[in-house]
Amino acid sequence: MDLNIDSLVTVLTVAAGKERGANQKASENQLKQWETVSGYHFLLQSVYLNVEYPLQIRWLAVICLKNGVEKYWRSTRVNAISKEEKFEIKRHFFNLLDESNDQLAIQNAHALARVCRFDFPAEWPTLFEEIAGLLESNSRNIVKLHNLLLMTNQILKTLASIRIGRARAAMQNKVTVVVPHLVQLYKGFFNHWTSDGSFNTAVMEVGYLCLKNLRRAIVDGYEYPHRDAVVVEFFQLSLQHFQKLLLLHESSQLPLLERYLKAYVKLYTNLVNDNVVAFVMMPDSYQIFMTMLSLLESKASEIYNSEENEFWEQLAIKMVSNLKKLTAFGYKKGAVMLKQRNDQSEVRGAAEMVATQFFNLQLVEHLVDLLITWYMKLRASDLESWSIEPEEWVNEQLQVSWEYQIRPCAENYFQDLVSYFKPQLSGFILRKIESVLSDDSADILTKDSVLAVFQLSANAISESCNFDQLFRNFFLPEALKDVPLENKLVKRRICLIASEWIPIQGSKETRLEMYQLIIQFLKESPINDRVVKLTAVQTLQHLIDDWEFRKYQFQPFLTETVAGLLGLLKGLEFTESKIFVLKVLSVLIERTNPLVSEQELLQIMTMIPAMWDESNNANEMIVKNSLMRVLRDLTIALNSNSNKTYPIVLPLIELCCTPGSDLYALLCEDGLELWGAVLKHLPTTVAVPDQIINLFPLTVSALSNWTEILPTVLQLVRSYAMLDFKLYETEKGLEILKILGGYLTSMRDDSIYLTSSLIETLVLQNQDSAQVVENITESGLFAEMVQYLTRESQTPNCEIKMSLPLLRLVHKNPVQFLGLLTRVTDTNLATKLNSLIESLINLLKLVYDSKIRKLFVLALFSFYDPAIFKEYLPKDQNSDLDYQIQNMSPESAVSLVLSTNFSNILFLATHLLEEVNENEQGDCEAYHKPSSYEDDDLTLIEQDQDETNEYALEYKLPPSAEKLRYNELIFKLDPVHRINTKGLIKYKMDSLSGIKGYQGLLASVDGETLEQLQMMINK
Template structure:
């Protein structure tokens, strides 16, 4: 079908039908085809500009038009809209300004903003001038409110879009036009504000709000130094008057629109402080803004405390007040942090900060703020107590998941932390005095709530006042006795707070003796037979237990007497808690507890924990499946590690779970594969020697290629799994299926991160010790392209010398075990032998430890002695250097007759095999460590080849394969030192 206005109308009519049918599908396909046809977007614009057409057709046309601008307006795009068509479109984008349908107008504004993003200022330099001119005409000449409203919608979208530009001239050009736009917007705002506050005309109120919304965006984005623009200063001064007026007469006006006004003023001030705090401080009205919000916090504190509404107007305003004060305090505390472009104002800034410090943030105000926060904003509200009573789990989980930016109490807590940090000298003694004198008897709910609020300040001050307080003394004399009180049901409020205090302070200041007392207290809080220990107290205790156990100074031997009882209580609680979030706290705490207490958790306790995994895996509903399953995977991993030689007990559960998490076709792959891979790695590492070659575990390897391709962000984990298989079942790497795995790994080599590269080196070292004489393995190495990727890695001119030297260790392994095969592979893969071997010798000294140097020398001696009779010239050239380096090495190392040496026991190529063992001697070696060290002891020539004898044997072999004259000629290439040492060998 050819593109024409009539045909387009027909297709749009079919495509916009309310019933889905074949004609509608064909129409949509036709629209898709027309996207790249010249004139299509111009005709779409013509359709939506025609107000005689049905709304649904115009709506579809504007949507297609807007999406087409995104895809084809930029000149560099394939099938880009031509310059002529773009000019035609741009010439009439403002023809819809009197449109009555607001939603259609918003879509039009989006389309215009996207055109402006690409064309302003180069192809549309008069954009802001034209908009300012239109606004002036609509308001002051024709009194066209609809067009004014629509123009303001368009302008707001344009400012927002261009403000996000970080590269190019658009934002800078907008700043040059900002004074023109701001001037007309301020005039409109003042005119409409005066009118609607007198007449209460909601239409004018809405239009005035759009003016304010535009000003809120363009003033922070359009001016580098707003305080130097008189119009802006006067406008901001007026806004604070208007804010005070609207707040004082809150009930007089339409509440929804009024609240949007007040929030918009607040957003303007917050954005100004965030983008340019210096300029805000220097505004003539800045002090009035600050004091206004301070007054709001004080005057509305009781109302906010007693409010039961969500997103209450005064609470939202209080959030903005805390945000403004927080940013100003930080600015004062950091002495202005003057930027380079504002250094000329340093004296002014210093004076302004001094004024704010002395006139606003006085010691008296700081103390008042602290009291205000304690008495009203940190206290649990009546609505909180009601929710706690009716739905304790729901309330607790909601409290723990709220953001400080959107809830008043978390916001007050965050603000208080800044307050105590910035004004530590003023508040430290004040807070400690509150604790010592303010913790009265628990004779009423109100007193308990105040006490909880005071204790909250102590909790939040852990990082600030630790040097001024003895936490251990307070714990024994105040917090533990308080936590053990059960005379009132409301004591649970303080039990919860004491848990949070311990969580925040245990990592700051807490002795071993105090920790033991904490274990006893937490056991008390988790007891099922105490009615005051409700769900909230138990969740708080569970979280605190995790924080204490996961702390750096945790001592598992001190914890051992309490271990089994904690585990039993946690397992019981997993059945008692109803909500997913609550169960997650339990599972995550169990995982940490098992991990940190390894190997002190007894076998039966570990088995008891293991039993809950399949139970909750199967019970989890579709809504919470992934998050519960993820936590259970972590529990199972910790159990596998702790069971160690008994980890086979987990296999019947772990293997199906790994398949569920890591199979490409699994519905949980995206969400659970990372946890699944971690579990898989633990299963392999801790599998005992007696249970090798389990076919179910071997079959899991089929999922490795997909994991390598699709999970590059956790590539080190997947490579570690492959390395574990090299020790668990080396036969896998001698089968045809390994070629794909090797090919994928080879593709990562040139851009591998250091951690992935180190694991690769360890993996290949293991495989080459085991399989370098295996023809199938060698064929896979070459056929897959992995070998040539390894060669290219070391020959790349920009490659790190240290990293390349480690790759040569792998070549040394192959050369030592089979120099004939090694040279044949180099020939097959057309390697530049001169560059390859010269590089090898040159990089020898970058091996900083004896073990790696010996591996190099064994490989070089083998390949040189075998290759010289094959008439490979470069090997003649490097022989003297190899022999000399061998003698130098032998002077440094004192090998035993069997070739062993203590210096060879460290710097293993499987770097993390001994991880943590030196930190925790209680932990037994896991199966993989045993397998690896067994492999080295039995098969690694580093341990069982005497280097002196090896050199001698190879020299004699070389002599036997050459004529005397040729051999003597080669020996003559050595220097006197080497010749003398060679004579001593014979």
């Protein structure tokens, strides 16, 4: 179908029809095809601008235009709109300012804003001048002005959001053209609707749009708004109008009037957040500050007692946020300011003004008193929610952000105040607490508010009071009283106080008493409702996650605590509550490992199947993640008895980690962690179950699909190498090695370490079969490892780590290694060998770990075998080594490379012998110290820990089965612990004495090195 205005209208008519069918689908496809046809978007605009067409057609036309601008306006896009068509579209955007349909006008404004995002300033430099002219020429037409202000607002909003490029800076240069017109219009319309008391909605709406545009223009359009006379005049006017409308609002709560008040507060809030110096330097900033403070005081009772009308509460949150920002600015002396770093004198002046004028001591004390009296108190609605839906109420308290509810907002700001004004407020707060708690007539909500003050003031007043004494003499007796309503509030608050205070000042005895109190709160009782129990769990989480937590101190309370948590879990209804308690249970198992008894761990495990089945509906499916984590920690804690979890965990691992299963996307990551824990703690006393071996093929999909958690997957595949290296002789093993070869150059450091450790494990275990080495080569991994080491060094630590498996291959069979190197090199073997040896020598110079140094020396000396090193060939000083190699036989070229590097290798070997004192078997104390030789998971087990010292054992865990296997592997097969370095060097030197040119080889070595080596060998 040809594109013209008539055909477009016809297609739009069908596409906009209410009944869907084949014709409508065909019309939609036709519109899609026309998107790339020249002139289409201009015709869409023409349809929208023609008011004679039906509303539905015009609506669809403007929507298509807006979407087309997004897709095809940039000149770099395929099928981009031509320059000529763009010009015509921009020329007609303002043609229909008298549009009567607000929704159509808004869509047109969105389309215009998107064009401005792309074209301003380069392709539309006169944009703001055009807007200013239109504002002036249409100032008496309310409809046109309304639509024009809608468009201007969208333009300012869009340009302000741009952070990179010229648009935002250009807007700041041009906005001064528009702002005077906006101010004049705003004043005229405001005076109009306020002077006659008519509350003309149309006039009010246009005035509001002027205010909305000014709010954006002032905050985002000026770098220094306080230096512009027009802005300063408007800012002063805004305060007068704000105060005037506050009085009007007392008698008339019109929604539009409330939108005005919100706009003023939002103006002040945005300016404080974006440019606090500009706000403070405005002439009436102090009056605005005091107006906000006065409102917070005068409306406190209304906000506290009436929750149906959110207007004042939302305004109060904004105003408290402003005070918070100003307080921080004054206290930190402007240090938080970056935007005006070149105007330090102005910043210092503003900070001084805030610190001395805004926040004097009397005002700060009054502000604290206001927060305590009204804004930090629980409301009647809180008690009602507590009673009706206790779990939901606790979840809200745990999850709510302070920016959205007034009580958390007030508590957050209170903490700032007591932190910033600690010397001035500590005495005031202590007196306030003492006066209220000693007043028998004070109601429980007031007491709770004061206890909240004590809770939140921990950092400020901890030096002025003795919490241990207070806990024993006041809080503990209060917690044990049997007064239902009051006791519930007190119990909850004591838990919250303990969370804050004990990590700061609590003694060991206080911690123990609190552990016991938590157990009491978790017991079934009419007073211990779910709010009390869940808050006790919250405190438990804080205490066991604390740096000062000692698991041996907690051991006497473990059994009852676990029982309390399991009992609580059975009665919970909400998903969030279950997840929270399961998380704490998981942390408890982890932090107290290995003190939770096997019986208790198995008791926890028995409740998991039922909870798993209960969480099958979509809303509770996420509980399964928490259950998987509990199973992981259970498996780790059971350690040598972890096989008792297999009936539950092995089917779950298969279910969660099999691609295509219903739970794969949600639970595979947790499944991989659980799988890794099972492998790591698989008892050494039992045979590897077939079910675990049968899971091995799933590691291929895990490596391919879960690269964002690659270290987790690599730990898992390494565990399989530790359990049964022959798995890597199979096709699946080869596939894994191929994937690793493809990833190697882009791996992070932690993944490099794990890959190196995996290949080392395979090489160490593979004493007889050549298939694993063959698979490492065939997969391309060997070639990638060689390439990784011979490239220009980028991350020496990673290259040192990656060199270890290659060094083991060299030491194991240097002849075989040269054969492998021949297969993967696209250059002369000797050239590649020289490049590799030079890289290894350079890396060895950076190694300070004795074990790694020895492995380097053992491997490098392995090349000096008569089967490889046939004769000494000196390097020709007058020609390039590569050139010499090219003109030799392969055997001679290899001998030349080894001859050239012999002196450096012997020199580095002497350094190793200087720093170690090996026994006859080649082992020494230095090789048993934890070091970079092993990663964190496989650190060699130390044998000399003080088993009687409780604190020495505090952070020690029993070795996992994988560590035991690793220890056995290292001490049984690792040449570092089994070959005497002196003896090896002596043997190698004796073996080389029979090669042709031996004396020349010795002559190539520095005499001092030879002398020192001889002395060490004979020592």
